[in-house]
Amino acid sequence: MAKKYSIKDVAERAGVSKASVSYALNGVKKISEKTRQKIFKAIEELEYEPNLAARSLSSGKSKLVGVILPITETGDVTSDLLEKNPFFSEFISGLSYVLSQYDYDLLLSGMNSNITYSNWIARRRLDGIILLGIYPKTIYEEIKKLNIPTVLSDVYEEYAQDFHCVHVDDEYGSYLATRHLLDLGHKRIGFASGTIKSSKVNLKRFNGYKKALREEKIEIDENLIFETNVTFEGGLDVAEYILEKKIQLDGLVVVADIMAIGVMKYFQDNGYIIPNDLSIIGFDDIRYARYCSPGLTTINQDVVKKGMLSAELIIKELETKETSKESIVITPKLIVRGSTTNKKEEKI
Amino acid sequence: MAKKYSIKDVAERAGVSKASVSYALNGVKKISEKTRQKIFKAIEELEYEPNLAARSLSSGKSKLVGVILPITETGDVTSDLLEKNPFFSEFISGLSYVLSQYDYDLLLSGMNSNITYSNWIARRRLDGIILLGIYPKTIYEEIKKLNIPTVLSDVYEEYAQDFHCVHVDDEYGSYLATRHLLDLGHKRIGFASGTIKSSKVNLKRFNGYKKALREEKIEIDENLIFETNVTFEGGLDVAEYILEKKIQLDGLVVVADIMAIGVMKYFQDNGYIIPNDLSIIGFDDIRYARYCSPGLTTINQDVVKKGMLSAELIIKELETKETSKESIVITPKLIVRGSTTNKKEEKI
DNA sequence: TTGTATGCGTTATCAT
DNA sequence: ATGATAACGCATACAA
Numbered sequence: 001m002a003k004k005y006s007i008k009d010v011a012e013r014a015g016v017s018k019a020s021v022s023y024a025l026n027g028v029k030k031i032s033e034k035t036r037q038k039i040f041k042a043i044e045e046l047e048y049e050p051n052l053a054a055r056s057l058s059s060g061k062s063k064l065v066g067v068i069l070p071i072t073e074t075g076d077v078t079s080d081l082l083e084k085n086p087f088f089s090e091f092i093s094g095l096s097y098v099l100s101q102y103d104y105d106l107l108l109s110g111m112n113s114n115i116t117y118s119n120w121i122a123r124r125r126l127d128g129i130i131l132l133g134i135y136p137k138t139i140y141e142e143i144k145k146l147n148i149p150t151v152l153s154d155v156y157e158e159y160a161q162d163f164h165c166v167h168v169d170d171e172y173g174s175y176l177a178t179r180h181l182l183d184l185g186h187k188r189i190g191f192a193s194g195t196i197k198s199s200k201v202n203l204k205r206f207n208g209y210k211k212a213l214r215e216e217k218i219e220i221d222e223n224l225i226f227e228t229n230v231t232f233e234g235g236l237d238v239a240e241y242i243l244e245k246k247i248q249l250d251g252l253v254v255v256a257d258i259m260a261i262g263v264m265k266y267f268q269d270n271g272y273i274i275p276n277d278l279s280i281i282g283f284d285d286i287r288y289a290r291y292c293s294p295g296l297t298t299i300n301q302d303v304v305k306k307g308m309l310s311a312e313l314i315i316k317e318l319e320t321k322e323t324s325k326e327s328i329v330i331t332p333k334l335i336v337r338g339s340t341t342n343k344k345e346e347k348i
Numbered sequence: 349m350a351k352k353y354s355i356k357d358v359a360e361r362a363g364v365s366k367a368s369v370s371y372a373l374n375g376v377k378k379i380s381e382k383t384r385q386k387i388f389k390a391i392e393e394l395e396y397e398p399n400l401a402a403r404s405l406s407s408g409k410s411k412l413v414g415v416i417l418p419i420t421e422t423g424d425v426t427s428d429l430l431e432k433n434p435f436f437s438e439f440i441s442g443l444s445y446v447l448s449q450y451d452y453d454l455l456l457s458g459m460n461s462n463i464t465y466s467n468w469i470a471r472r473r474l475d476g477i478i479l480l481g482i483y484p485k486t487i488y489e490e491i492k493k494l495n496i497p498t499v500l501s502d503v504y505e506e507y508a509q510d511f512h513c514v515h516v517d518d519e520y521g522s523y524l525a526t527r528h529l530l531d532l533g534h535k536r537i538g539f540a541s542g543t544i545k546s547s548k549v550n551l552k553r554f555n556g557y558k559k560a561l562r563e564e565k566i567e568i569d570e571n572l573i574f575e576t577n578v579t580f581e582g583g584l585d586v587a588e589y590i591l592e593k594k595i596q597l598d599g600l601v602v603v604a605d606i607m608a609i610g611v612m613k614y615f616q617d618n619g620y621i622i623p624n625d626l627s628i629i630g631f632d633d634i635r636y637a638r639y640c641s642p643g644l645t646t647i648n649q650d651v652v653k654k655g656m657l658s659a660e661l662i663i664k665e666l667e668t669k670e671t672s673k674e675s676i677v678i679t680p681k682l683i684v685r686g687s688t689t690n691k692k693e694e695k696i
Numbered sequence: 697t698t699g700t701a702t703g704c705g706t707t708a709t710c711a712t
Numbered sequence: 713a714t715g716a717t718a719a720c721g722c723a724t725a726c727a728a
Contacts, residue, residue: 004470006721017699022723032697049470053404054721057704062401067456089436096456105472108415108444108454122352122397124453232639261639268641269686288636291580291609293616354705365715370707378713402705405720700727705720712715 005046014042025050056125065099065128065314066121067092068109070135088132091153094307095130102315104128118142128314131155131163149317151310156200164313165327168301170201173332174208177253177281177299180334182216185343186250186279189213190224192238192263193255202230205255205283223247230255235262243270249278250343257282257289257298264292264339279340294338301332353394362390373398404473413447413476413662414469415440416457418483436480439501442655443478450663452476466490476662479503479511497665499658504548512661513675516649518549521680522556525601525629525647528682530564533691534598534627537561538572540586540611541603550578553603553631571595578603583610591618597626598691605630605637605646612640612687627688642686649680 007025011018016035023031024039042048056062069088096106107124109117117139121129129143129150140159143150151164181189191209193202210220226241228234235254239262242249254260260282264274274280274294282289285300309328317323355373359366364383371379372387390396404410417436444454455472457465465487469477477491477498488507491498499512529537539557541550558568574589576582583602587610590597602608608630612622622628622642630637633648657676665671 004473007723008721018722019699019701019724020697023698026723028724030697035698049467051405051473051721052471053401053410053473054704055723056401057399057405057706057720058722058724060704064455092456105468106456107412108440108456119397120453123400125352125399125401258639265639265641288639291606291613291636292640293613356705366706367708367715367717368713371714374707380713383714399705402720403707405704405722406706406708408707408720698728700725702723702725704722707719709718710716712713 094304098311170204171208174205178212181251235259239266251279438651442652446659518552522553526560529599583607587614599627623689
């Protein structure tokens with residue numbers, strides 16, 4: 001490997017002092033064009049690259065933003081993350097794009113049992129944190145103590161107030177979904193989600209559902225509310241339950257695509273036709289929503305944009321020292337595909 | 349934020365020298381149990397965390413491994429990555445698990461146009477590199493010059509020799525897939541992939557396909573070889589072509605699940621029944637393979653393990669300084685789901 | 697405009 | 713067994 005040169009080598013080669021090189025590098029204006037030229041020539045020739053660790057030590061800023069995501073000890077990403085965030089890559093991509101513009105890099109939360117998140121953050125002197133997923137409350141308290149720019153994605157719990165937040169407008173999205181079914185002429189519309197009490201996201205989406213029904217003066221029917229895991233398997237369960245109990249349903253609003261796909265698969269595997277026998281609408285617009293047959297009608301949120309906005313919140317706090325916490329909401333939109341259709345007279 | 353203490357503060361508090369603290373921290377044996385105790389007491393009290401940037405500067409090792417993945421300038425992950433590597437998270441997860449065990453962290457390739465990969469690697473003084481995806485040849489040359497432990501995943505091209513490599517046994521996987529269809533009694537078996545000439549992966553898989561057919565003394569029929577993009581849309585195209593040309597087919601071996609799902613969707617959207625009208629087998633075992641209806645029969649590779657092995661290759665070179673390049677191959681296995689069935693007399 | 701000197705938090709060498 | 717001290721590469725306050 002070509003030996004790494006330091007700022008000192010560049011200085012010598014250019015016949016100037018280390019300070020001048022530093023000035024040139026950082027665009028400090030107090031340097032003549034001529035020496036600037038000399039310095040950059042030397043930099044070229046030596047293929048000099050600044051050592052960011054040294055810079056970090058000296059400046060106190062690591063230019064590193066940490067991304068925390070749930071990884072289990074066995075090396076598996078928890079199913080929760082994968083199933084609720086199959087757009088993990090998109091989010092990261094949005095983050096990375098914006099951060100790199102400001103010369104920040106993304107550090108992934110390599111966790112092992114010997115070390116806590118806040119230890120990790122402290123050791124690496126991270127300039128900012130992005131939390132993907134839901135964690136035990138203590139994690140948030142720990143991180144809060146660090147007092148570092150932090151953004152949470154899709155969390156509404158009370159502790160979220162201490163951080164920047166980015167979410168979709170869950171209530172509106174769910175309203176849109178329900179409205180779509182209503183507009184198609186459906187009356188008996190179910191709602192499938194995780195336990196509504198335990199998650200604010202589910203609650204918001206439930207509210208959107210209720211709001212739409214209320215507009216049509218349709219009573220909420222407790223029997224059409226299905227609470228289980230927000231996973232593919234949860235979707236299977238809901239479908240099984242509906243079929244077993246012979247619950248009459250025109251349409252079903254599901255809080256996540258992955259769960260909706262579970263519902264759809266169970267129906268299809270049992271000989272039912274979607275959307276003829278049941279109109280299903282999801283939430284998220286994961287990639288698979290367009291791959292399944294029929295394509296899944298759903299509520300789309302721009303995840304790349306979500307990542308970009310998160311990055312911008314971090315940058316903004318970093319550059320301006322403005323510490324007030326912001327909450328950004330992204331407006332979702334309806335994507336109509338094949339899993340919903342007009343109300344027919346047939347019943348399932 | 350609680351002020352960050354340094355090793356000096358710890359030393360003062362414990363009434364010893366910085367050197368002793370360093371010894372205690374790094375488990376250097378030349379320290380008495382008593383002072384060790386004192387030191388750790390001080391560390392506790394101050395909530396001291398070592399500054400990894402300083403350590404890196406002093407030791408010359410960053411304890412950072414870079415992951416490079418294709419991210420476009422607009423912030424989108426290239427479709428190629430997403431569609432061929434929907435298991436990105438799993439891979440990362442395997443990586444992260446092993447690396448964290450050795451106190452390495454993962455740095456994501458925040459790229460912007462002002463800086464090249466090798467610049468980035470040099471600035472951050474990365475200890476190792478993982479390359480996910482296929483890149484222009486010049487990238488490999490650049491990285492090779494850096495002479496840093498590097499592992500490539502799923503690349504066979506000639507330049508791969510200069511790096512550690514991890515792949516599935518593509519030929520065997522494809523052989524397994526074809527064998528499965530053969531065992532089901534199918535004779536007219538097609539093969540769908542990207543252009544075989546341009547990608548060694550496709551070539552390997554094609555060889556596996558041919559090998560299985562040869563065992564059964566079945567002639568390769570040029571008309572049953574479909575070359576197009578290894579994407580969902582490519583799958584759509586293949587299916588459209590088959591249907592339009594009324595190509596007689598019992599089964600179809602597809603080089604990627606995502607493509608197989610495209611084929612399946614096109615058939616289904618046009619009223620055909622899978623597997624009755626056509627047995628389809630994919631490759632990869634992405635999560636969607638089990639979500640679609642019917643479930644997709646496919647060839648599974650343990651992606652988490654792949655990530656773990658990659659990490660181990662890096663660690664090994666780092667710890668032993670052994671520079672000879674290793675190539676690890678993972679044996680895939682057949683996963684039978686609903687998209688394949690016994691040969692019937694009906695034709696499509 | 698340019699240079700000197702110091703500090704950032706570690707590790708490592710060399711004394712003691 | 714412990715301590716002083718010199719790097720490591722850079723930024724920066726202060727001098728010139």
